[in-house]
Amino acid sequence: NHPHDCPVCDEGGECQLQEMTVAGGHGMRRFRGKKATYKNQDLGPFVQQEMNRCITCYRCVRTYRDYCGGTDYGVFGSRNRVFYGRLQ
Numbered sequence: 001n002h003p004h005d006c007p008v009c010d011e012g013g014e015c016q017l018q019e020m021t022v023a024g025g026h027g028m029r030r031f032r033g034k035k036a037t038y039k040n041q042d043l044g045p046f047v048q049q050e051m052n053r054c055i056t057c058y059r060c061v062r063t064y065r066d067y068c069g070g071t072d073y074g075v076f077g078s079r080n081r082v083f084y085g086r087l088q
Contacts, residue, residue: 009053017055041086043073049084056082 009015038051046068047060061084064070076083 041084043070044068051084054084060084 038054040049040051043049043060043064047064049060058075061073061075064073072087073085074087076085
């Protein structure tokens with residue numbers, strides 16, 4: 001469900017997701033479902049969150065916890081219904 005907007009992406013041709021896809025021999029998009037859209041949350045100056053490009057790698061959660069010292073941000077749900085958000 002990752003958007004196919006590589007030409008305007010901030011990674012500028014240095015995308016780890018794209019490199020892994022090519023290395024795995026996948027060259028055709030097979031996702032046929034409706035694209036989901038999400039709102040971004042403010043996680044402070046150290047973590048920039050772009051949820052519409054999320055591939056569910058949990059890096060934002062690990063970075064927020066391990067490097068920023070935050071404890072109020074986590075992942076909820078299971079399988080294809082995952083929500084990233086602040087614990088309240």
